[in-house]
Amino acid sequence: MSDDLANSEPVTLPPPQAEDVVIATEQLRSVEFPEVPQGLLAAVLDAEQGNPDNRAAAVRAIERIVDEHLSGGAANMEHVDSVVDVNLRGTQS
Incomplete structure (x- = not known):
C-alpha cells in the first residue's frame, strides 16, 4: 500500500x-x-487579492500602502479599521 501512495x-x-x-x-x-x-492589514490583503497574477504589481501596491502608513498616512486608514472590524465580527462564529 505504501508503494501506491509513493507513486500517486x-x-x-x-x-x-x-x-x-x-x-x-x-x-x-x-x-x-x-x-x-x-x-494596514486590510489594505495589504486587498492589494494581494487585487493582483493575483501579477506579483510585481502586488509588491508595488503594498510598497505604496506601507510608505503611506509610515509617512503618517495611517490617519487616512482609520475608516478601513472600522469597516474591517464590522466585517470580521459579521463573519466570525
Whole structure:
C-alpha cells in the first residue's frame, strides 16, 4: 500500500476563500502584532487579492500602502479599521 501512495499524483487543494484568509490573518495580527493597524492589514490583503497574477504589481501596491502608513498616512486608514472590524465580527462564529 505504501508503494501506491509513493507513486500517486500529489493532491492539490483549492485555494482558501478570501474571507478565511482575512479572518485568519486578523486573528494572528491581533495576538502577535497588535501594534499593526487593522486598516494596514486590510489594505495589504486587498492589494494581494487585487493582483493575483501579477506579483510585481502586488509588491508595488503594498510598497505604496506601507510608505503611506509610515509617512503618517495611517490617519487616512482609520475608516478601513472600522469597516474591517464590522466585517470580521459579521463573519466570525
